[in-house]
Amino acid sequence: MDLLALADFNLVARHGGFGRAARAAGRPKATLSRRVAELESSLDLRLFERGARLLKLTEEGRALYERTAALLAELDETATAIASGGDKPRGSLRISAPLLISQTAMGKLAAGFALRYPEVRLEITTEDRAVDMVEEGYDLVIRVNPNPDESLVGRVFLRDRLAVVASPKLALPASDIAVPVVVRGASDQTAIWEMTAPAGPPRIKVDPVLHLSSLVMVRDAVRAGVGAGRLPVSLVSHDLAAGTLVHWGDVDGPEIALWALYPSRRLLSARVSAFLDYLKDAFPTGTPDELAAYVDG
Numbered sequence: 339m340d341l342l343a344l345a346d347f348n349l350v351a352r353h354g355g356f357g358r359a360a361r362a363a364g365r366p367k368a369t370l371s372r373r374v375a376e377l378e379s380s381l382d383l384r385l386f387e388r389g390a391r392l393l394k395l396t397e398e399g400r401a402l403y404e405r406t407a408a409l410l411a412e413l414d415e416t417a418t419a420i421a422s423g424g425d426k427p428r429g430s431l432r433i434s435a436p437l438l439i440s441q442t443a444m445g446k447l448a449a450g451f452a453l454r455y456p457e458v459r460l461e462i463t464t465e466d467r468a469v470d471m472v473e474e475g476y477d478l479v480i481r482v483n484p485n486p487d488e489s490l491v492g493r494v495f496l497r498d499r500l501a502v503v504a505s506p507k508l509a510l511p512a513s514d515i516a517v518p519v520v521v522r523g524a525s526d527q528t529a530i531w532e533m534t535a536p537a538g539p540p541r542i543k544v545d546p547v548l549h550l551s552s553l554v555m556v557r558d559a560v561r562a563g564v565g566a567g568r569l570p571v572s573l574v575s576h577d578l579a580a581g582t583l584v585h586w587g588d589v590d591g592p593e594i595a596l597w598a599l600y601p602s603r604r605l606l607s608a609r610v611s612a613f614l615d616y617l618k619d620a621f622p623t624g625t626p627d628e629l630a631a632y633v634d635g
Contacts, residue, residue, distance in 0.1 A: 341410075343377040346370050347385060348410055351403045352475070355393045404472050408601055427609040428457035434471075435480040438553050439496075439596060440464040442573070442633045451616050458609050471601055477610050479599050483592065492599035495617045496572075498626045500589035502533050503574050504566035510586050516543040518565035520556050524549045531568070533587030540587065570594060572626035576634060 346359075350370055353359040360367040378385050385399035395403060435444050444462055452460055471479055471490070484490075504510075511517045519531070526549065532541050547565050550556050557574060560567035561582060568589050577583035598617060600610055621628050 340373075340377065340380065341413075343373045343380075344406060345410055346373040347377050347399075348403060348407050350374055350386075350393075351395055351399065352407070407472060412607075426457065427455045427607075427612040429607075429609060430459045430461065431478070431609045431613060432476045433460070433462045433478045433480065433613070434465045434469045434474075434476050435462055436466050436482055437464050438570070438573070439480060441552070441554055443629065446632070447616070447620060450620075451613060454616070455609070455612055458612070471599075477600065477607070478613060481597050481599060483595055484597055484599060487599075489601060490599045491601075492597050493614065494595045494597055494624065495614075496596040496621055496624045496626075496629055498570045498572050498594040498596070498629070500568050500591070500594065501571050501574065502531060502566055502568055502586040502589060503560060503578065503583045504586060505560065505563035506581065506584050507563045508566060511542065513541060514543065516545040518547040519544040520548040520550060520559045520565045520567045521546045522550060522553055522556050532590050534590055535587030570626065572629040572633075575627055575630040 346365075346369075349363055350356055350359040353362055356367050356370050356374075359365070360370055363370075374385065383398045383402075384396050385402060387394045387396055440462070448460055448462055452458070468481070468484070469476060469479060471477075479490075508517070521528070526546065528546075529543060530541050531544050544566075548556075548559055550559060553569060553573060556567045557569055557577075559565070560569070561577065566586065571578075574583055578585055598614055600606065606614075620632060
């Protein structure tokens, strides 16, 4: 297979058209079209469906792109590293992270990383959904308790747990009395909360009085005394220490684990390895209190 033609195919697939790819690379559009046509002929496959205004990957073209894009990137990174005389982190690094860690810590993490590695162009986007790393061009994703995925590998860098907390003004009620609570999301209509507390695992009836879209908003409303809330310990540890919130119990269920994930087919680039090491330096033990201290430090 002609690697140069394959690289041109990936360029066109990544940009979604011959014209956009030609402008991005400073290459003639006719050359790209010819090289892709030659690749299709050598493989005896149609890689793109061509319409008057639309260029779309065929099923075979999508499979070829997904399996070769990372390999070509590795070849390019290897050549760049050899030419520069080492594996110094450089180039673009795209990361997807969930909303809460983005709001509380990613700005500080990104700034520190940029200062340490000025030749890396870091881009972090906030996504609570499960992104397609290859299709959307991410080098690293941060996810909470991700589902098993054979195409991804990674490591846990932070652990947390959910606790039921409330303002001192709000007393823990008897089990048959509903307590006002603040919940994340409009779909949370849970009527019973189960907790693990020193006195046993109580079940409390709850009445959701506020539905908010982020856990930071939930915490702020709970601080104001509107109702109790189920929140990560890292988000409220300072409030609990100061007595502005009180701990009613821990939520039953698995711990919250934050994973840094990358495609298993790829060798780690110097910039991805550097970011993983930076996370380890920032959170050496990965505890909720460590995250809280980092955010407020």
